[in-house]
Amino acid sequence: MKRVSLTQYLVEEQRLHNNIPASLRLLIEVVARACKTISHSVGKGALGDILGSADTENIQGEVQKKLDVISNEILLEANEWGGHLAAMASEEMESIHPIPNRYPMGEYMLLFDPLDGSSNIDVNVSIGTIFSVLKAPEGMTAPTEADFMQEGAKQVAAGYAVYGPQTMLVLTTGAGVNCFTLDREMGSWVLTQKNMQIPEETKEFAINMSNQRHWHPPVQRYVSEMLAGKTGPRGKDFNMRWIASMVADVHRILNRGGIFMYPADLRDPSQPGKLRLMYEANPMAFIVEQAGGAATDGRQRILDIPPTKLHQRVPVFLGSRSEVERVTSYHQE
Ligand code: AHG
Ligand code: MN
Ligand code: MN
Ligand code: MN
Numbered sequence: 001m002k003r004v005s006l007t008q009y010l011v012e013e014q015r016l017h018n019n020i021p022a023s024l025r026l027l028i029e030v031v032a033r034a035c036k037t038i039s040h041s042v043g044k045g046a047l048g049d050i051l052g053s054a055d056t057e058n059i060q061g062e063v064q065k066k067l068d069v070i071s072n073e074i075l076l077e078a079n080e081w082g083g084h085l086a087a088m089a090s091e092e093m094e095s096i097h098p099i100p101n102r103y104p105m106g107e108y109m110l111l112f113d114p115l116d117g118s119s120n121i122d123v124n125v126s127i128g129t130i131f132s133v134l135k136a137p138e139g140m141t142a143p144t145e146a147d148f149m150q151e152g153a154k155q156v157a158a159g160y161a162v163y164g165p166q167t168m169l170v171l172t173t174g175a176g177v178n179c180f181t182l183d184r185e186m187g188s189w190v191l192t193q194k195n196m197q198i199p200e201e202t203k204e205f206a207i208n209m210s211n212q213r214h215w216h217p218p219v220q221r222y223v224s225e226m227l228a229g230k231t232g233p234r235g236k237d238f239n240m241r242w243i244a245s246m247v248a249d250v251h252r253i254l255n256r257g258g259i260f261m262y263p264a265d266l267r268d269p270s271q272p273g274k275l276r277l278m279y280e281a282n283p284m285a286f287i288v289e290q291a292g293g294a295a296t297d298g299r300q301r302i303l304d305i306p307p308t309k310l311h312q313r314v315p316v317f318l319g320s321r322s323e324v325e326r327v328t329s330y331h332q333e
Helices: 005-016 022-048 068-078 118-123 210-213 215-229 246-257 277-290 321-332
Strands: 051-059 063-065 083-089 110-114 127-135 157-163 169-173 175-184 188-193 204-206 259-262 294-296 315-319
Touching: 005 022, 005 175, 005 188, 005 315, 022 068, 022 110, 022 127, 022 169, 022 259, 051 068, 063 118, 068 083, 068 110, 068 127, 068 204, 083 118, 083 277, 110 277, 118 127, 127 246, 127 277, 127 294, 157 246, 157 277, 169 210, 169 277, 188 215, 188 321, 204 246, 210 215, 215 321, 246 259, 246 277, 259 321, 277 315, 294 321, 315 321
Parallel strands: 083 110, 204 259
Antiparallel strands: 051 063, 110 127, 127 157, 157 169, 169 175, 175 188, 259 315, 294 315
């Protein structure tokens, strides 16, 4: 089999669809390189002194793991000097990170969840990195948080790396979804799945069931109908999976279908759900839609939500189209 590298894929994609300008290509390659470095650290585990807590808190009140902080620094350092970015924003930083003056300012803005699935780091379960790329507004001179407040539909690229038994990079630039596997010996990303499509038929759902008592009625109804199995309204048995790393759950769904849910619940109306719109829900929604699936907050398309703040949370329902449509319709009744 002829091997196609990430670089070759990006160059040919530009030739074919004219949708990846050179500076965006550089950006994607730099992010991919940073993910390679993170993957290497992840793989070292206890041998690399990367496990355990950093004993600090991020803006969302989560205790940071060492690897949350290390991955954030790797992404910042890798992306600062290339001249392709105007600013960055991250789960692990309270405010945006403009590119320092010593470097030229580029036309893109990068958002990331440097390490997704923090609770799985110390138990050797798959974790990942999620990223989203926006265009800086025309004529912007000094980037502010307001410049980031663009709907997910405006993303020009999004992707994630999953650090599992294999390290993979899943990428969209708005013309389908492709998956690259890291060849660890060669240090290169090799195209291994072209134009991924989420299977429509599914018998699998993902939700943190321990929160059931807090759910709103539409989610109660949707899940209980699945749990009722063959003799229930759905007429089939369902299986459940919950990895507690969004990247790993989404990666499974891209490959074999299913629905992922992190709903809002009755606990705290000021915190609609757990996941963050700008660097978790939006990039994943872009990827899922590009793979033929759907993503909503229970009422509307995630990609149409106008953001109001950087760390805003949002309920998430994504995956096989018909399942997402069903649970969304229950919210609208
Ligand atoms: P992060 O580690 O980046 O803070 O994100 C964790 C998220 C997501 O990856 C996962 O789906 C969810 O938290 C798991 O939440 P529970 O611990 O409530 O299951
Ligand atoms: Mn976190
Ligand atoms: Mn996350
Ligand atoms: Mn994270």
